[in-house]
Amino acid sequence: MNDPARSTLVDQTVVIVGGSSGVGLAIARLASQSGAKKVVLIGRSRDKLASAATDVGGGNVDIAPADMVDSAALTAAIRSAGTIDHLVLTAVADEKKRIGGIAALSDAQMEGAIDKLRGFFFAARAAAPILRERGSMIFTSGASALKPSARMSILAAVNASVVTLAHALAIELAPVRVNALTPGVVDTPIHQGEEREGIRRWAESELPARRFGQPSDLAHAALFLMTNPYVTGQNLVVDGGLVAR
Template identity: 50%
Template structure:
């Protein structure tokens, strides 16, 4: 790992598992000061095990503005913000006739959380820094049924990122649009998803958190990359 991130402060939201945990591991190995945010204190503690570099952990719900502000109050200068947290998207994967108002309301949770954290960090971000948001590839290629809200949520995040890339300039703002990745969201169907990926995706493999983390590290480190959406989906969007 190149030491481009050495000495930099990186805030990772959704740091306790999956892609967020993978980003923490790579960034810490690169010498960064990593601030880990997630809802569960126990999961954060477990995620920090085995990471040699010093990390800072704050259990917080990204939708709670007061708690987010309190968690970040100790960090006057932030180099990079990484937003990987999910909001139980699969619970809303159902046909529109089965969706209700509460499903619609919950579909905004990720956007709400991202908004809340970006607002809290905007004045702390260094001009050479970046914001990297993660969203799902359902916006590009939703399955036949059941993904209307997930597709809408996925499409909203790149739109916000493009606007913020201009508003927060020279801070860079980008999106990593991920395909099907082996994270805890698939705990109940991991074997079936893996089998599908290995036979149906052009890459013939189930995406791993490290695949997406590599793209996030690139987005943080490339000073000429902003206002963009980078799709890392194993070829899902072309099938």
């Protein structure tokens, strides 16, 4: 039996940490289009958040500037939304700065990579008391969690930890649903110029899906995780077949 309500967010509040660009912004657009009563965008730059809110439009978007590794500021930003239905975590550190052989990685590079896990922990702790009983959390991981490669050891470890944190919280916070979302290569602003074109060509020739992932691909996956009441404790991989190669 079809249930149209499953694909909508009518009268619900969605908080997106990392919502000013890329995957987070695409999720914000789709959440607004799917009837969300309020979409709250959290990120470090007030100007980027304001631009994203204008992009989403609809009059149902609030912004709350905060750095996710600032526990107090992030907690205040999340709780400013009041009771929430969904927490979506998409913020990432600059991964290019965390790539390197283990012997050459600095303490600062390691700490910067771990900031993702630290920030996601702060966000989940802040949101847990204000989530509706059958709300949800989504933790965005990365394909390196499932398919590590040379020079990406610390990123692989952090992304795998994000997935494990989501699985553990699905048990601890039930009936709140907690899932991980794992993208492959996605066409976001972190890829620019010749690098972006190189990735696009590689994706179109080497990935089983034969295309460069788009933020909208991840947004629709996130909507599924927010609206399907029987999915929890899972890691949804949306990677064009990268891990299967």
